[in-house]
Structures are given as structure tokens and as C-alpha cells.
Amino acid sequence: MALQDLCNFDGIFHESISTVRHVMASGKKKTCNYAAGVALSNSTSLFHFYIPVAEYLDESPIQFGQISTTQSLSRNPSQELFLSPSSLPASFPFAASQSVPLPFPMGHGTTTLAFMFQGGVLAAADTRSSCSGLVACPASQKVLPIHSHMVGTTSGTSADCALWKRILSRELRLYQLRHGRRLSTSGAAKLLSHMLHPFKGTELCVAATLCGWDGGELDDRCYDHRGSETDHSEDRETTKTPKANLETTVSAPSEKVSLSKTQSSSFIKQQCSKRKIRFSGPSLFYVCSDGTRLEGTLFSVGSGSPYAYSILDQGVRWGLTVEEATSIAREAVYRATHRDAYSGNFVDVYHVTSKGWTRRTREDLKEEYYREKERKKLERERQGTTLSE
Amino acid sequence: MAARYDRAITVFSPDGHLFQVEYAQEAVKKGSTAVGIRGKDIVVLGVEKKSVAKLQEERTVRKICALDEHVCMAFAGLTADARIVINRARVECQSHRLTVEDPVTVEYITRYIATLKQRYTQSNGRRPFGISALIVGFDYDGTPRLYQTDPSGTYHAWKANAIGRSAKTVREFLEKNYTEESIAGDNEAIKLAIKALLEVVQSGGKNIELAVIRRNQPLKILESKEIENLVAEIEKEKEEEAEKKKQKKST
Numbered sequence: 001m002a003l004q005d006l007c008n009f010d011g012i013f014h015e016s017i018s019t020v021r022h023v024m025a026s027g028k029k030k031t032c033n034y035a036a037g038v039a040l041s042n043s044t045s046l047f048h049f050y051i052p053v054a055e056y057l058d059e060s061p062i063q064f065g066q067i068s069t070t071q072s073l074s075r076n077p078s079q080e081l082f083l084s085p086s087s088l089p090a091s092f093p094f095a096a097s098q099s100v101p102l103p104f105p106m107g108h109g110t111t112t113l114a115f116m117f118q119g120g121v122l123a124a125a126d127t128r129s130s131c132s133g134l135v136a137c138p139a140s141q142k143v144l145p146i147h148s149h150m151v152g153t154t155s156g157t158s159a160d161c162a163l164w165k166r167i168l169s170r171e172l173r174l175y176q177l178r179h180g181r182r183l184s185t186s187g188a189a190k191l192l193s194h195m196l197h198p199f200k201g202t203e204l205c206v207a208a209t210l211c212g213w214d215g216g217e218l219d220d221r222c223y224d225h226r227g228s229e230t231d232h233s234e235d236r237e238t239t240k241t242p243k244a245n246l247e248t249t250v251s252a253p254s255e256k257v258s259l260s261k262t263q264s265s266s267f268i269k270q271q272c273s274k275r276k277i278r279f280s281g282p283s284l285f286y287v288c289s290d291g292t293r294l295e296g297t298l299f300s301v302g303s304g305s306p307y308a309y310s311i312l313d314q315g316v317r318w319g320l321t322v323e324e325a326t327s328i329a330r331e332a333v334y335r336a337t338h339r340d341a342y343s344g345n346f347v348d349v350y351h352v353t354s355k356g357w358t359r360r361t362r363e364d365l366k367e368e369y370y371r372e373k374e375r376k377k378l379e380r381e382r383q384g385t386t387l388s389e
Numbered sequence: 390m391a392a393r394y395d396r397a398i399t400v401f402s403p404d405g406h407l408f409q410v411e412y413a414q415e416a417v418k419k420g421s422t423a424v425g426i427r428g429k430d431i432v433v434l435g436v437e438k439k440s441v442a443k444l445q446e447e448r449t450v451r452k453i454c455a456l457d458e459h460v461c462m463a464f465a466g467l468t469a470d471a472r473i474v475i476n477r478a479r480v481e482c483q484s485h486r487l488t489v490e491d492p493v494t495v496e497y498i499t500r501y502i503a504t505l506k507q508r509y510t511q512s513n514g515r516r517p518f519g520i521s522a523l524i525v526g527f528d529y530d531g532t533p534r535l536y537q538t539d540p541s542g543t544y545h546a547w548k549a550n551a552i553g554r555s556a557k558t559v560r561e562f563l564e565k566n567y568t569e570e571s572i573a574g575d576n577e578a579i580k581l582a583i584k585a586l587l588e589v590v591q592s593g594g595k596n597i598e599l600a601v602i603r604r605n606q607p608l609k610i611l612e613s614k615e616i617e618n619l620v621a622e623i624e625k626e627k628e629e630e631a632e633k634k635k636q637k638k639s640t
Contacts, residue, residue, distance in 0.1 A: 179497065183489060184489075184491060186490040186491075187488070187489040187490045187491060190487075190488055190489065190490050191488065191489075194488065
């Protein structure tokens with residue numbers, strides 16, 4: 001968001017996307033030439049404002065960006081790859097712009113975080129949109145709902161994130177209509193990652209965490225059982241593996257117990273006894289436009305993430321209550337906004353449970369800062385009086 | 390009359406038939422019988438094994454094939470066509486796992502196969518696949534499923550069905566004998582499949598091939614010894630039934 005704008009490619013993408021869509025609608029598959037043509041004609045507008053560093057780098061042997069238009073033509077094979085599962089449509093925007101070397105590796109100017117705990121998934125983010133050193137919007141939305149049971153935090157270029165989130169929502173809705181069930185968060189992360197793959201190496205910048213509750217029958221019962229166990233953060237992984245084990249060649253339930261985590265065995269016993277259980281519960285994935293797709297229990301993305309991580313690593317446990325978790329999330333965003341220039345203004349907190357997502361009222365962190373100052377003043381006064389006595 | 394409308398697949402006859410598709414269904418009726426039964430915790434597929442020539446290795450032609458760990462299918466009709474369909478279905482199963490991170494449901498893969506078959510009934514220069522398939526398996530929520538597809542690309546879910554030669558006879562037998570108790574246990578379901586096949590297969594257990602999938606377990610092809618044992622049990626039960634009837638008559 002912030003530093004991206006030094007090499008401002010958002011406009012290019014929107015234009016090339018709309019042109020390509022139009023061409024796709026006319027049924028031609030070999031559109032890369034078209035779109036490349038459009039992008040090239042736009043590339044002169046890249047240098048709207050003077051970037052002293054970039055010109056110098058054009059001559060240097062070190063290239064930060066990679067793509068040339070010839071490569072975009074060869075992107076067709078990868079297109080085939082993810083078009084063959086019949087559920088994906090062909091009307092995707094194609095990456096065909098020529099990129100300019102980045103002057104330096106860019107951080108994403110924001111603080112977003114998400115973590116799983118016994119009460120579901122919590123996602124929080126600040127609301128400052130910055131643009132080459134000024135605050136473009138102090139009240140933007142960085143946590144976007146995707147569907148009733150999934151939200152995604154966005155980081156990177158806000159335009160890209162907003163667009164791809166909406167495309168993801170569309171695809172998930174189509175999947176639900178075609179197959180009669182919601183796609184799991186894991187599948188949605190896979191889908192997003194595949195959709196972003198053709199743009200690898202271009203200036204598209206999306207770093208999102210998908211926080212969702214995977215549906216299925218017997219949600220609460222299934223989940224409460226797991227929630228009452230001890231809070232290892234690795235339990236997410238083991239509760240995934242029983243589902244995988246269902247398909248592998250394990251002949252008797254007793255063999256499954258040989259998994260080292262005790263929690264997984266109790267979960268599996270539950271699965272064997274109740275026939276209709278599908279995997280259901282909270283799910284958290286991090287997807288990045290460079291191709292990363294990670295499953296985890298705690299993620300923080302953005303320029304303020306180191307500060308947020310310090311708070312989160314201290315306090316996040318599986319057994320938190322909803323209030324405790326909310327306060328940790330708020331605290332983490334607050335600390336990050338305090339120190340990071342590109343994060344600030346307000347904090348949004350979303351909570352995803354089996355019943356869907358709920359949103360806390362947006363909170364002004366300025367107030368929080370003053371509250372803390374007051375608290376510290378009171379502390380000092382109290383200490384002062386005790387000392388004097 | 391039919392001669393004018395059955396050359397190309399893409400031509401309807403005046404009374405609304407696609408003759409090529411119907412001829413494909415005739416080809417299916419020439420294939421060896423296959424029967425599928427959906428039990429409570431088990432799904433069974435049985436096929437009539439064609440007798441092999443003396444010099445031919447027995448196990449090279451398999452009519453029951455696994456599509457994934459939890460889904461398998463049997464077919465009736467042209468073996469070569471079946472090979473193609475099975476290959477495509479297997480690829481689709483893995484593709485689905487890759488993109489969606491979940492194993493296919495039986496209905497999904499059936500729909501895929503049916504869509505594939507339908508595509509071949511609507512394009513130039515290609516003929517329909519000459520096979521009907523019985524697709525069985527368990528969904529990941531544990532429900533057993535049995536589906537049947539035919540060359541026209543339609544598919545239906547069944548509790549028990551048969552395809553191929555004398556399918557009608559077998560289906561009538563199943564309609565009469567498929568009851569809650571007949572599928573109460575795994576063994577009962579298997580025996581029902583064998584009994585259904587014995588109706589139309591000559592020379593007993595040697596010509597029957599049977600495969601089962603139990604919930605959360607991979608496909609298992611029964612060995613000929615097990616089939617022989619089960620056939621022997623069935624024979625014994627039949628005799629006991631006959632004895633009882635005789636006694637009833639005499640008293």
C-alpha cells in the first residue's frame with residue numbers, strides 16, 4: 001500500500017484486466033497478444049512521476065522485476081493446468097503487463113493479524129491506507145468478508161486485494177451452487193493461490209490470510225470436544241491428518257491411535273463412532289501472490305507485523321476466551337500502529353465462529369493512546385504518593 | 390428409416406432418438422454382467438468373468454477398477470472405451486484433490502464421467518463411449534453410494550443395480566430380494582451380490598469376480614477361495630430352504 005505507489009502499477013492492472021475481460025468475452029483464447037499490446041501502450045504512463053532510482057537501475061545488470069511480454073505468452077500452459085478442473089471458468093484476468101524493476105523490495109504498509117483459538121478465528125487489522133508517505137485513507141477496510149463463514153485480511157496493494165477478494169467470493173459462490181456445499185478454507189486458499197499464480201513475477205501484490213469456519217454437520221459438538229483439550233498449537237495439524245487418514249489404507253481404528261498426539265486419537269474415535277462427521281472447525285491460511293500458501297494458527301502480515309508478533313507470541317493460547325482474544329488482538333494492532341508509520345487510525349476486529357462472522361465496532365486507536373497515557377499518569381502518581389510516604 | 394438418421398451422432402431422428410447412443414446401449418447389453426449393491430457399511434461390486442483362453446494369463450483384464458482410495462467402478466461394454474474413461478476419471482480424482490483439497494464425492498466423479506460421456510454424444514467425428522458404469526464408494530462423511538451411468542451421459546443413484554448381459558433378469562432378482570435384512574451385514578450384502586450373479590452366470594463361483602469397499606478402507610478384491618466358500622454357503626442355504634419347504638409340504 002504505502003511504498004508500492006512509488007512504482008504505481010495499480011492503474012495498469014485495472015485497465016489491462018478490463019480489456020482482457022472484454023476480449024475473453026468475445027471467445028478468443030489467445031488473448032495474451034491483445035492484452036500485451038494494451039499494457040505496452042500504457043507503459044509510458046508508468047513514469048508519471050520522476051523516480052530517480054529506477055532509471056539508474058534500468059541500466060544496471062541487476063534486474064529486480066522479471067517479466068517480459070514474451071514470457072506472458074508462455075503462460076498459457078499454466079493456464080491449462082488450473083482450467084482443467086472443470087469448476088474454474090475461463091474468464092480470468094490475464095497477466096500480461098511488462099514490469100519495471102522495483103527500486104527496492106517493498107513491505108506492505110499495514111498491520112493485519114489473525115489467529116485461531118478455542119472460540120473460533122479472530123482477525124484484526126488497522127485501517128490506514130498510505131500512499132507514498134501520506135495517509136490516503138484513514139478509514140479503509142482491510143478485513144473483507146468473503147462469505148458468511150469466511151473473512152480475509154488484506155495486505156499489499158489495496159486495489160489488488162479488493163479485486164481478488166471479490167473474485168474469490170464469486171468463485172466460492174459458484175462452487176457452492178455447483179456442488180451443494182461450501183468449499184473448505186483450505187480449498188479456498190488453494191483456489192486463490194492458483195488464481196494468483198499466473199501473475200507471479202509481476203507487480204501484483206496480495207498477501208491475505210483467509211480465516212474461516214469449515215462447515216459440516218455436528219459443528220458444535222464436534223468442535224467443543226476438541227476445544228476442551230489442552231492447547232497445543234500443533235493440534236490444528238493433527239486434526240487435519242485424521243481426515244487424511246480416512247482415505248489412506250488404515251484398516252482398523254486402533255492403528256490410527258498410533259498417531260503421537262492424544263487429541264487426534266480421541267477425535268478419531270469420535271469420528272468412528274459418529275459416522276456423519278466431516279471435518280469442521282476453524283481454519284486459517286496465509287496466501288501470498290508470490291505463491292506461498294501456508295496453514296497455521298497465527299499469522300500477522302504487513303509492515304507492522306513484527307510489533308504485532310511480539311504481542312501475539314506472548315499472549316495467544318488455544319484456551320483464550322473471546323474477550324481475552326479480542327483484547328490481545330486489539331493490543332497487538334495498537335502497539336504496531338504506535339511504532340509503524342504506515343499503520344494507524346482505527347482497528348477492526350472480526351470474529352469467525354460456526355455461526356458466521358461478527359464484527360466489532362471500529363475503535364479509534366487515538367483514544368486508546370490517550371487512555372494509556374492516563375493510566376500511566378495514574379500509576380506514576382500512585383507510585384509517587386507511596387514513595388513519599 | 391433408421392438408416393438415414395444413424396450415421397452421424399449429431400443427428401436426431403424425426404421421432405427424437407439419437408440412434409448412435411441407442412446402438413451404444415446395445416453394445417453395453419452385449420458385455421458381461423456387472424452388479425452393484427449398496428449396503429449399510431459396505432458397497433459390493435460383482436462382475437461375471439469371461440472365461441479366458443487356455444494360453445491367456447488370467448489376471449490381465451480387470452473389470453473392477455479403483456478410481457481413488459474410496460471409489461471404484463465396474464463397467465459393461467467395450468473394454469477399450471472403459472480404459473479411457475477410467476483413466477480420465479482417475480486423473481480427475483487427483484486433480485480434485487489438488488485444487489479443492491478434498492477427496493471427490495462419488496456423486497462428483499459420477500457427474501464428471503457422465504459429462505464426459507455426454508460430450509461425446511454431441512461432437513463431430515466422435516462416437517459415444519460404449520460402456521455403462523457402476524460407480525460405488527463412500528463419501529467422506531461416511532455415506533455409501535452407488536451410481537450408474539450409461540452411454541447417453543445420464544446418471545442415477547441406485548440401491549442395487551445390474552448392467553450388461555441379462556441385466557434385466559438380475560435387476561428383477563434384486564428387486565425381489567433387496568430387503569433391509571438382506572443387507573443388514575457385510576456378509577449378507579456380499580452374498581446377495583453373489584446370488585444375483587449366480588442367476589445368470591454359468592458354472593458357478595469360478596466365473597465371478599467380487600470387490601468390496603468397507604467404510605474407511607480401500608478397495609478389496611475377494612480371492613477366488615473366499616468366493617468359493619461363499620458360494621458353498623449359499624448352496625447350503627438353498628438346500629436348507631428346499632428341505633424346509635419339503636418338510637412343510639409333507640406335514
